[in-house]
């Protein structure tokens with residue numbers, strides 16, 4: 001495995017309160033479907049920001065636009081003032097790491113090896129060095145292992161370092177995904193439904209883990225359906241409905257906003273995104289019925 005102690009990207013922690021991520025007018029269309037529609041979002045250092053919205057609101061698509069998996073149809077994403085390259089590994093090297101809604105671990109590798117893989121954007125040793133295994137390689141590997149073990153200790157998995165990742169319980173696999181993402185030494189961590197499938201105790205522990213990550217100087221942007229988790233955790237919450245940003249504010253502001261409650265309960269409200277389209281469809285259907293009479 002390619003390992004080294006050198007940091008090859010600009011992942012130094014930013015001063016508290018400086019803008020890290022800036023998404024402007026991000027739109028993503030799939031054929032005729034606009035999954036994300038003109039969304040702006042900023043994340044600053046020291047912040048935990050939540051992204052919520054009903055199923056199909058466009059949250060994961062927006063994440064994919066931020067991490068180079070999708071190239072937005074329109075709009076721009078910058079990290080520390082530089083436009084992000086449209087390649088996931090380059091985005092990681094720039095300082096943004098992520099986890100996935102559906103866990104993506106190397107199931108036949110050990111827990112430790114999974115974290116070591118996560119370090120590859122922060123190493124300068126290449127394939128040949130790994131194959132030839134000279135003294136430099138061994139030194140670098142020892143340092144990488146030490147860093148990986150520190151991360152496993154941080155997420156509470158140090159005693160399982162040599163276990164195969166597929167044998168971990170579900171909640172621990174999620175923790176391992178976070179440790180692997182942290183191994184790339186990000187300035188911003190994106191978490192896509194980190195508590196999905198967890199029991200209340202595991203969810204509470206994940207909340208503490210996210211606070212601890214923030215305290216290490218890493219900003220966090222998190223998608224989650226568990227509202228208690230989001231409102232306990234986040235400094236700011238942004239709500240997407242049908243691809244558009246409906247409202248953004250502190251947990252207190254968002255949870256008492258009647259438009260947010262209506263969006264979750266499925267109650268129509270004035271000015272709802274997609275309202276004009278829905279009215280058009282209704283009118284067309286009514287017209288068709290009239291003609292058929």
Ligand SMILES: Nc1ncnc2c1ncn2[C@@H]1O[C@H](COP(=O)(O)OP(=O)(O)OP(=O)(O)O)[C@@H](O)[C@H]1O
Pocket residue numbers: 030033035053054055056057058059060061062
């Ligand atoms: N690759 C794709 N091709 C076509 N349509 C897509 C694609 N990815 C997502 N969509 C559509 O875009 C819309 C938004 O999906 P997305 O998964 O981003 O929503 P979400 O808010 O993350 O939902 P959930 O909370 O259920 O995960 C949905 O209508 C979905 O079917």
